[in-house]
Amino acid sequence: MARFITELKRTHSCGELTKADIGKDVVLFGWVNNRRDHGGAVFIDLRDREGLTQVVFEADVRPEVHELAGDLRLEFCVGIRGTVVSRGGNANPKLRTGEIEVHATELTIFNRSEPTPFPIEDKVETSEEKRLQFRYLDLRRAPLQKTLMTRARVNHLTRNYFSERGFLELETPFMVKYTPGGARNFLVPSRLNPGKFYALAESPQLFKQLYMMSGFDRYFQIVRCFRDEDLRLDRQPEFTQIDVEMSFVEQNDVFDVIEGLVCKLWKEILGVELPRPFQRMPYAESMAKYGNDKPDLRFDMPHVVLTDIVKAHGGGGVPLMHEAVQAKGIVKAIRVPASAGFSRTDIEKLEEYVKGMGAKGLARAKIAENGEWTQSPLAKNITPEMRAAINAACGAQPGDLLLFQFGKENMVHTVMANLRVHLAKKMGLIPEYGSGGSWRYLWVVDPPLFEYDEESKTWAAAHHAFTRPHDEDLPYLETDPGRVNCYRYDLVLNGFELGGGSIRLHDPAVQARVFKAMGISDEEARVKFGFLLDALKMGAPPHGGIALGMDRTVMLLTGAESLRDVVAWPKTQKGTDLMTGAPGDVDLKQLREVYVKSTFEPQK
């Protein structure tokens, strides 16, 4: 008997043998995916990352091999040697290797397996809790293997794409100085500097800009970023970005490079030709029509802004709407076509849904033949004039349903944005993964540079303080900061923000005016960003860049339903790792060593 691995090297994967290989003597390694023991003949589906191959052990050919094969159970790790044979009339069309099978002449069991805590099957049939606890088993499942293999390809294609175009792959520190504002940072105590802390980088932002100031001209990095914020379906505390920065460019140059990358990924991995250039939409339009800056354009159903109509009619007999606009709130509607056929129960469920997002209720009206409203608490009081104006603005037809939301701007936007997507799902307007027309790329452009912070009564950077304002808006920096728009852009796909970036401020004089508008003193700016401000003063080139969410890109590319399905070792919603138990306890001695004292008192 020849020995596996030392003498018998693997000749093929479990996914590649075809009719062309019939007659070959092959060696395969893998896991027992399934067994069918017929006594005199034992059938095994052998699995590796490439696929499945049926292996047959027959009693009258190699009795000792057949006997050992009787011991095989699910997930045993084995090596086999055998001859590739045609399956003739017994071919299995469901299997890529279904036309052949391997008649085993030798078998070794590298390792037996206890019964696994859940079956290793394509379809998930266990709780996410169990899957994460035994993630190494979960990852044996073919869909996850395929996803991570795709992820590796995205990495590879991205590196090639940028390298071919003169971008340098340069690294940036993870352990950085804490700067206030933006995402909450994970903190790392410094043993050598008592009482001081590093922050884990939430992005390489400042360093990549400094690379430009150093003259590296074009930079990219596939880089891990860390943010200590609450998790979501599409948010993990550590995630990967495709980070890019370029000197001597305007917005369109960045778009061009990124569209090229995305098109290459979609072409190479899915065989899909995306139309270029991608659609562009002003931020203000996106907010008005969709309630957020990441609209899903695979379906229509836009919001209708009714604020001005309500104002013009002095409330139109609807006190709640009147109050809303008086208090600087907004009024919006969505028209649900009669074809949706929503029942009262359906609408009540919708009301529950929006209440979960901070809405007080869900005002609605069904449109009668004569344009009057029915099934509506508003119907009695509203003036016919305002009703007609709203009907016209919404394009409401008899049988249609109008859903309203009014109040504080942020709440109305959030509720209506989520409601729009929720309705589309309910109505089946969103195409299945992989079907035609399912890739709606969009650049959302020209957002305001500042947003007003009600709490502190100041203007704050809507994104970060180093975004270049539109030249024509510069005069308003001092007089009306709210109307200053900037060269900031988000790349959106099917309702997900895939990435964002900006053309940066490289002019120290304008930078100073921006800080002033935000009420940040020279002193404060020096403390926070002194090194960057200095760098700006010493020949900083015009530059701009972008960061793409690598995980989200792979998620959409593969049709995965959760970011956790494209991250090999993800955290739970509470940020824990169910497999390793991280984050874990440390003892007092370790804490003293880094000069940290915990105020947490564990319950006894």
Add this chain to the structure above:
RNA sequence: GGGGUGUUAGUUAAGUCGGUUAUAACGCCGGCCUGUCACGCCGGAGGCCAGGGGUUCGAGUCCCCUACACCCCGCCA
């Protein structure tokens, strides 16, 4: 910080109006079987019904609390 959904053999689920021995399938163990591919047949083991408290003659089932997982709001430039 807030709202919602869930937790029953190893796994996936069923469990009626609160009623006495908590079912089934897959997996596991033993036996049989040479053309299966969701192989089949016979037999068997396997349960702190997430944890704690309460209501009740009686709780998997009703109530409260806690834990964990998931979804959403806030948060995430």
